[in-house]
Amino acid sequence: MAVCGVFLLRLRHPVAVGWFTVVGTGAYYLLSTVDGPLVLVPIAALYGLASSGRLRSAVTLGAVMIIGVGAGALAGTGDVNGTAVFMLAGWLIAVVALGAVWRGRVTYAEEEAVLRATEERLRIARELHDVVGHSMSLIHIQASAALRRLEKDPARAAEALTIIKVGSREGLRELRGALGVLRQVDEEAPTAPAAGLELLDELVASATLTDMTVTVERTGANGPLPPTIDLAAYRIIQESLTNAAKHSHARHVVVRLHRGEDHLRLSIEDDGRGARPGTSRAGGSGIAGMTERARALGGTLTAAPRSEGGFAVRAALPLGAGETTRERSTS
Known part of the structure; x- marks a missing residue:
């Protein structure tokens, strides 16, 4: 019961739970005359360690389990033999390998998600730079021209201000389109x-x-x-x-x-x-x-x-x- 109960704490203390289940299961089979599937608990803990990235702890626990069972077979307890030890070793290796593969897939998926997010941020940054940079450059050039002509040539200054008005409107339109990728699901898509x-x-x-x-x-x-x-x-x-x-x-x-x-x-x-x-x-x-x-x-x-x-x-x-x-x- 203690071995099964402590298994519920595997997410908070995975290494400690792993060692407790291995030691507790070994003590159970040494002291009890009733056989049971209790060995599945340390195997599950072993998989949890490997799948969470604690491969060294998983390998150490697996080796301890194999050595313990092998020692029991050499002692001639009659409960296990060499074939059973060999099969158990194969199962434990497979469990650790499966957990490591799963951890690798999870890590790859996380890195892929981060890469996609980074690429998307860079794409949005390029869009904003191109849209805002072009519009602001146009506004800056025309504003400078308007200031130079304001007193000597008011008509040309007014023309430059008109260009600023048109350019800023077009810049805002493109900016809204670029920011459309960040809109909420229930918002309308840009129609421009x-x-x-x-x-x-x-x-x-x-x-x-x-x-x-x-x-x-x-x-x-x-x-x-x-x-x-x-x-x-x-x-x-x-x-x-x-x-x-x-x-x-x-x-x-x-x-x-x-x-x-x-x-x-x-x-x-x-x-x-x-x-x-x-x-x-x-x-x-x-x-x-x-x-x-x-x-x-x-x-x-x-x-x-x-x-x-x-x-x-x-x-x-x-x-x-x-x-x-x-x-x-x-x-």
């Missing part, structure tokens, strides 16, 4: 269109409001892109235009998109002042975020000053990555 290359004309129009000319060249096949590729391409172009206006002070930007059989290739080149060798042009996580986007889809991205002046961002996104990412997210 998801960011993608279909909105490229609007993105270019907002960039031209900063007195920067943007030219778009499309080549290759037509047709819809996988959603993940579509979003990544849009965000890369958006971040590149933001950097061109904010850091490079470019006057002209050329955006080239080529859709091949296997890849979507992007090239964003500007005529700005670029960056000094060995320095980060954005001074933040913009280029790093673009690179992470491309790598997450199995693609590549390079960002560096051009030899003839200005800055260039080039990316290659595999078109098959959209389906792979979607399958992984639903698995």
Whole structure:
């Protein structure tokens, strides 16, 4: 009864309960003439130790049980023989191995959950950086222009303020869409269109409001892109235009998109002042975020000053990555 009763405390004191059940069971079989399935209790405690990660304690207890039963067989008690000891050893090894395997599966599942949560946080951080960074850069540039023109050219100042109003509204719309992944189950999904290359004309129009000319060249096949590729391409172009206006002070930007059989290739080149060798042009996580986007889809991205002046961002996104990412997210 004591052995069975103390088993209820295995979750709070697993090692102590394991030793008590082993010693108590051994004492029972030595002192009692009535046989019974009491040996199942220490075996269950042994599995509990192995499945909770206490493999060393489990192996030690298993060895003690085998040695104790083996000593009884050698003493010639008549209750057990060599075959019984061999079978018991096999059962105990199997129990410990099964517990260790279960612990490994639980640990792997926990690590996988942490990894998925980390990836999701990074994805949300990239979305927020791209949305807020682009909108705030536009607002900053136009606000500076409005302050300079406020006294000398009120009409142009009013135009800049209008651009700020439009840009802030669009930024809020995209921000709500990005935060939609955090909405409660009973909230309505955002009705605004998801960011993608279909909105490229609007993105270019907002960039031209900063007195920067943007030219778009499309080549290759037509047709819809996988959603993940579509979003990544849009965000890369958006971040590149933001950097061109904010850091490079470019006057002209050329955006080239080529859709091949296997890849979507992007090239964003500007005529700005670029960056000094060995320095980060954005001074933040913009280029790093673009690179992470491309790598997450199995693609590549390079960002560096051009030899003839200005800055260039080039990316290659595999078109098959959209389906792979979607399958992984639903698995």
